Amino acid sequence: MNLRDFVKVLRSRWITVCVTTLIVVLGAVALSLLTTPMYQASTRLFVSTTSGPSASDIYQGSRFSQERVISYAELLMGQTVAQRTIDKLGLDMSSQQMQDNVTASAKRDTVLIDVSVLDSSPVRARDIANTLSDEFVAMVRELETPENGAAPDSRVVVEQRASIPSDPVVPETARNIATGLALGIMLGVGLAILRDVLDNTVKRRETLEELTGAAVVGTVPLDKERRKQAAIAYETDNSGIAEAFRKLRTNLQFLAVDNPPRVIVVTSSVPSEGKSTTAINIALALAEAEHSVALVDGDLRRPMLHKYLDLIGSVGFSTVLSGGATLDEALQKTRFAGLTVLTSGAIPPNPSELLGSQSARNLLSELRGRFDYVVVDSTPLLAVTDAAILAAGSDGVLIMARYGQTKREQLSHAVDSLQSVGAPLLGAVFTMMPTRGSASYSYYGYSYKYESEDGKPQPRTDRQTSQRPVAHDGSSTTPKVGDSRADRPQPTGRRRRQL
Ligand SMILES: Nc1ncnc2c1ncn2[C@@H]1O[C@H](COP(=O)(O)OP(=O)(O)OP(=O)(O)O)[C@@H](O)[C@H]1O
Ligand SMILES: [Mg+2]
Structure with missing residues (x-):
């Protein structure tokens, strides 16, 4: 561990250092208070x-x-x-x-x-x-x-001769506290390093790429606002997370340029890694670039999209598959231009069977015919087979890993399960990356570009959002002059707009 790694560990685990120091100092204070004065x-x-x-x-x-x-x-x-x-x-x-x-x-x-x-x-x-x-x-x-x-x-x-002493010599409170402070800091730093050494969660871009065998196409920052409102209001939002999704959109459209993926399944290894939130915002980011997007809730066990987007959840994917409604009846327009949602519908007793049916494949291909992009939210790969089934029938899969939470072996097993069904892995996405401390990326740097000198947001231009995208092999691809959606193969040919 070099000095830089050491500082990184301290910055990311400062709570461990502070809490340990506080506990030892409080111990020293308690010891002083409990010691009989001598x-x-x-x-x-x-x-x-x-x-x-x-x-x-x-x-x-x-x-x-x-x-x-x-x-x-x-x-x-x-x-x-x-x-x-x-x-x-x-x-x-x-x-x-x-x-x-x-x-x-x-x-x-x-x-x-x-x-x-x-x-x-x-x-x-x-x-x-x-x-x-x-x-x-x-x-x-x-x-x-x-x-x-x-x-x-x-x-x-x-x-x-002796006189009556005025102050006790024991306990030496100041010395005890100073010793506690020094010991606490040393113990805290030791614990922080130990925790870091024993930490087997995914935190580095290289680790994520190595474990998935795919490029990291996006890094979504932790944004407390998303807990209240999952969907980003792209028209007005130039925050770090909005820029991260725009960047993800740009990268997505550089993946497999000869055969651009249009039915994209969003999945992860375990629950609560930000799949649904990410799926919504990828769909919205694509819709912002004036694509028509269908967002499908492929999580037929714990569907959330209707809740996150305030839609009707009782009619959706499962309803259409069971013949209870037509696709047109089940598709719901949203308050966001370009975004149509197919919620999950009633929770069926046999989700895997339903998702693996020919009807499900037909439904997805019908959606593919109607929309530029179909983004499918799904279940965690390690819990049930639903996501792998959906992934197998998709053009590509985006696998999420939650920063500092997803364990390496969980991610490896998830990737194995995708490989075992031959699902094409498009790329990996880091979710809930802390924006402070060692883990942070300078997202906000991008925001500055859209602000005038007086700090007021400027209208965003398409060129400004184009960053160096990541190619499928993980290398960086420099956009060429005039490189825009108009210059590249289009999903349907119906829409030819710039990103
Ligand atoms: N970028 C983010 N910043 C902050 N909180 C987030 C972010 N993404 C998701 N969350 C929060 O994390 C929790 C889980 O998110 P979400 O429902 O999207 O995960 P999931 O992987 O779809 O979960 P499940 O496996 O249960 O379907 C939610 O409370 C959500 O608001
Ligand atoms: Mg979900």
């Missing part, structure tokens, strides 16, 4: 020895004191002085508990010993530190006084 009181002891008047006596005395302080520090943390302190103060604790909270350290090359006592009560911490020091002074006197009652060789004085 106060520290300190005393300082001075060790001196009796020495002769000569310089060498003084030097030796000083050396003797320095050697003594090491042992004294050990004794200060020992059981005897702890027990004497407990007895003196009448405390309800074991000597071991007190020993655990006493630290004595001798400063190198000095005759000073620092004694620190930790306790949950600031007053008791001070009392223990002072009493312990006093007890130790007495203990040293006892230990160092020779049996003959002569003056002790060494004595200890409490040079600095």
Whole structure:
């Protein structure tokens, strides 16, 4: 993973990093709040020895004191002085508990010993530190006084007594939070990288092309507006998603130029990958270019087109197949110029059988005769065979993969199922591509072209929408001068209009 990949991972998985950091920091705060505050009181002891008047006596005395302080520090943390302190103060604790909270350290090359006592009560911490020091002074006197009652060789004085500490030393809230922050960020970044390594969803154009063996002909951005209104109002809309569909339309018409596909099935591997929404908007994009388009709901199990387009759902594909209505009766004009819809009709008990029937093939070929394009929405390939059946009878299939959701093996199996029925795969389409973060494509760059300097939308011209289309082999095809629908083979010959 190079730096660029690393930044990409961070940008796409910033939520993981932030949430992990937040959790660890909150943990550090909770730990600080739950920790009993401990106060520290300190005393300082001075060790001196009796020495002769000569310089060498003084030097030796000083050396003797320095050697003594090491042992004294050990004794200060020992059981005897702890027990004497407990007895003196009448405390309800074991000597071991007190020993655990006493630290004595001798400063190198000095005759000073620092004694620190930790306790949950600031007053008791001070009392223990002072009493312990006093007890130790007495203990040293006892230990160092020779049996003959002569003056002790060494004595200890409490040079600095303890006072009541004002602030607790434990917990160190600021330090805990800073440590939590650093740990949280490291853990978050680690998790983000791990998730990225374990992520087997389709996110890269190359992966999509590799798995499908077809060119990526479109990338549809995630647009929350589509959840409220599936159909794009192309007359007024120059947003990123509208441009993405125009681009898809352009690419579609460059596919198989010698035998342009006119009955196009839109499918995907699993549910909710944006098939219906994409089918509607491909149909509308083609209608915007003044083609006559029939949009057929080939999903006879969970039909949605009538809901998304506010049409009647009870009469449609299945009704015509069962002889309940003629095609003319079932076709519904829409509020969009050039778009006619055949909804699913009543949900039949045997959708696969119905879609595989000769009547279904006849119906599609009749639609092909009447319209420039027939766009068929269908079911997910891995769920049921309906889509594969429809695909086999179509001119070409567009397979959707939802960015960051469709798993690689799902897509491979879906493509296998298309290949097993010999369905011609036209291309792959990324759906619901995030428009922010690492995944985003600069769709909005296209929109700028239609805006004047004051930001107002400009009338869109056909030439402006023509981008470099993707050829079927995945390579980029540069449109030639004067390249327009008028210059290329037309689906029906009835309409010869520019894109
Ligand atoms: N480009 C998009 N941006 C945002 N939301 C989208 C987009 N495309 C589709 N959606 C939403 O995703 C959900 C599923 O979309 P849709 O019904 O088109 O998928 P589907 O593949 O046809 O599902 P099913 O397999 O159930 O038929 C819907 O709520 C739809 O509004
Ligand atoms: Mg659908």
